[in-house]
Amino acid sequence: MAPIRVGMIGLSVATETSGVGALGSWGVNAHLRSIQGLSDEYEIVAVANSTVESAQRSIEFHKLPENTKAYGNPEDIAADPNVDLIVISVEVRKHHLLAIPALKHKKSVFVEWPLGANLAQAEELTKLASANGVKNMVGLQGRSDPLVQKVKEILATGKIGEVTSSTVTVCSSIFFVEAWLKDIEFYLDFNSGGNEFTILFGHFLDSFTYLLGDFTQVQGLLKSQINTIPIIDPSNGQVVNPAYHKTAPDSIFVQGTLENDALASIVFRKARSAADNVGFRWYITGTEGEIVITTEEGVWQHGISSKRSIKLKIGKEGETEQIDFSTGDISRASKVPSPGTNTARQYESFAKPDGEVVTFESALKTHRLLEKIAKSAGWEL
Known part of the structure; x- marks a missing residue:
């Protein structure tokens, strides 16, 4: 089975030593390391940041494949026909704006928690995902x-x-x-x-x-x-x-x-x-x-x-x-270093047809x- 092709929104140049609270570090420690640790199930094919130049810097910094696409807005990465799953790991006030294009393009979507900055945004994203039949997940890794x-x-x-x-x-x-x-x-x-x-x-x-x-x-x-x-x-x-x-x-x-x-x-x-x-x-x-x-x-x-x-x-x-x-868990997800281990378990479940994940609903x-x-x-x- 071909890997799920991932487009990441919000991949910064933070490193593991930046600390969990540092801006952008969660996207690296949890999401990037999980995807890299599950290379049979996932591959990163695109990155979108606030500018194309910023996305390209992140691609180079993290030594992603040279053919990884760099985008400067959520619409362009959502429209990429080679992207199956959009991962959104930025601060919550941007979740709603960034998720809507992906949902409208009927991409699978993984949004960090909280889903929206308020209840109205969370409700709108949930309705849109349901209406478009989009497979989705939220970062409630607990x-x-x-x-x-x-x-x-x-x-x-x-x-x-x-x-x-x-x-x-x-x-x-x-x-x-x-x-x-x-x-x-x-x-x-x-x-x-x-x-x-x-x-x-x-x-x-x-x-x-x-x-x-x-x-x-x-x-x-x-x-x-x-x-x-x-x-x-x-x-x-x-x-x-x-x-x-x-x-x-x-x-x-x-x-x-x-x-x-x-x-x-x-x-x-x-x-x-x-x-x-x-x-x-x-x-x-x-x-x-x-x-x-x-x-x-x-x-x-x-x-x-x-x-x-x-x-x-x-x-x-x-x-x-x-x-x-x-658990005696010897899966590759269990080998992703903390604090990304449980997020990797989410990715592992998401890749399975019957895997249990925390949905928008x-x-x-x-x-x-x-x-x-x-x-x-x-x-x-």
């Missing part, structure tokens, strides 16, 4: 994580009985905002659509509902308690704005009822450091037992690391069992839930 898949397996066995409640506490010190980088200030703005609430919290919320089902009732409390942030130019370390006004919430409290009538409580707190060095703790309580998932501080819940744990206890007298969630449900939480807290997305 569902592909072996830890999440192992918890799903445990729940499916019924070992803990009927789920009655779930409690989550997260210390988001991994993204402490005592300073921020120039050119990615949008992450500090609530109305950008790409901030701590929609990205950090939104990624977890998608995995939460994937495992436990949607909320039937929900109430949120959102607050921005760190309101001014110095902005630093990463090229020289100089402060370019000593007091940028941040509007995105950094404290996120959510309570509600799930579809099976279980109660849920999710708390994202902003501390400089967790007192117990646990950055993430998630209890799933059932009538027969309980699961607890933890990660050490500094390790995000979907990061590939040995510093993550699943424990299971059945009954009152039962022993607490440490659950092994290493599924991502739209998470957009709607975020909107509901924000409105309940008196905030508007």
Whole structure:
């Protein structure tokens, strides 16, 4: 079977050492490395950036084949008959504009999360994809994580009985905002659509509902308690704005009822450091037992690391069992370095006729839930 021919929008000259937060680094660390690691299934045939010259620089920098096409706008790459799949990995405010030409040309599309900068954009893209019969995927890679898949397996066995409640506490010190980088200030703005609430919290919320089902009732409390942030130019370390006004919430409290009538409580707190060095703790309580998932501080819940744990206890007298969630996976996707490993697993599934992926329609449900939480807290997305 011939490889899927990929056109990448937003491939920068960032490198693996640029850091996950650096502008353009996710497109390299997650998407480029995944595609290169799955060379039997995919090949990059085109790159589009803001100019043809910028696209050509990226092609040369990453040593892509000389016949890789360089484009300077989304319409031209979408119209290329040799492109099967358009991958969009840029900041969220551009997702809507860049995805529309690809969908209208009936290309398969992979859009990073969030799908749109707001609910209206996500709804429009979902409708257009459906109307054109376009195969699609959104970058909610947490569902592909072996830890999440192992918890799903445990729940499916019924070992803990009927789920009655779930409690989550997260210390988001991994993204402490005592300073921020120039050119990615949008992450500090609530109305950008790409901030701590929609990205950090939104990624977890998608995995939460994937495992436990949607909320039937929900109430949120959102607050921005760190309101001014110095902005630093990463090229020289100089402060370019000593007091940028941040509007995105950094404290996120959510309570509600799930579809099976279980109660849920999710708390994202902003501390400089967790007192117990646990950055993430998630209890799933059932009538027969309980699961607890933890990660050490500094390790995000979907990061590939040995510093993550699943424990299971059945009954009152039962022993607490440490659950092994290493899969013995020897696929090429598993060999793509973190943080791109789970994205590679998404690509691997997407290439299969019956592979499970997070579609626009599924991502739209998470957009709607975020909107509901924000409105309940008196905030508007």
